[in-house]
Amino acid sequence: MKSILLLEKGRPPISLHSLQQNCKTLHRAANAEEARKFVGDAEVVVLHVPMDALQGWQSTIAGMRRVPTLWLCTDGAIPKNIDWGYTLDGVLFGSMNSLEMNVALGWGQRVFQQRKRWAEEREQLMQRIEERKWIDQAKAVLCEIKGISESEAYDFLRKQAMNERKRIGDVSASIVKVYQLIHG
Structure with a gap:
């Protein structure tokens, strides 16, 4: 160290x-x-x-x-x-003693790295949950406006995301926000 x-x-x-x-x-x-x-x-x-x-x-x-x-x-x-x-x-x-201290310091660094990885994974999962919420809301909006099924709405979102080279969550959030702006 x-x-x-x-x-x-x-x-x-x-x-x-x-x-x-x-x-x-x-x-x-x-x-x-x-x-x-x-x-x-x-x-x-x-x-x-x-x-x-x-x-x-x-x-x-x-x-x-x-x-x-x-x-x-x-x-x-x-x-x-x-x-x-x-x-x-x-x-x-x-x-x-020095050996015990060395082991304890090394263990502490390992625990820290593990805790850091868990925090990163938690953050990624929270982002996925948030993205899923936007996708579900956007599917509901598309079903209502376009009169299509949920699977068709999802396909529409996926294709739109590919066309715009954006993440499906970002496209979904945009649709929901525009809908809320117009109908809010």
């Missing part, structure tokens, strides 16, 4: 030997302004902050850049309830 950004806020300093051994550069920041300088280079952000400040710092970092985010927890601060409601990619402990 090339670069880690360690955000330390309101926590007693701990030995960073294991963390330093797992990167070429360890940037340290105590506030958002300092973090902003280094977050562009960081492959991972490690938050060494009290648990009640985690959500705020996660939002701050996510506003700067989407990057794997792990929490460096002191062994005495382990929460009893595992469902914290945070979107952490992993948890590190100061007592971890």
Whole structure:
């Protein structure tokens, strides 16, 4: 790993030997302004902050850049309830040796990539649902205006999209919007 950004806020300093051994550069920041300088280079952000400040710092970092985010927890601060409601990619402990830290950092990056893929897939599915709504509305409009069946309306939309070299959802949205403008 090339670069880690360690955000330390309101926590007693701990030995960073294991963390330093797992990167070429360890940037340290105590506030958002300092973090902003280094977050562009960081492959991972490690938050060494009290648990009640985690959500705020996660939002701050996510506003700067989407990057794997792990929490460096002191062994005495382990929460009893595992469902914290945070979107952490992993948890590190100061007592971890270098190998354990390396595995945890790698796992955190993997979790982040998986979460990123899921978000992209979700976005694509939401777009498909939205496109499907426009297509269904446009088919209803065409059935009403042209007096044709749904399958004929769909064929009409598909052919129109090919002729205009546009997506069928875009053609459908245009038809529905014009219909609403005229009949609205």
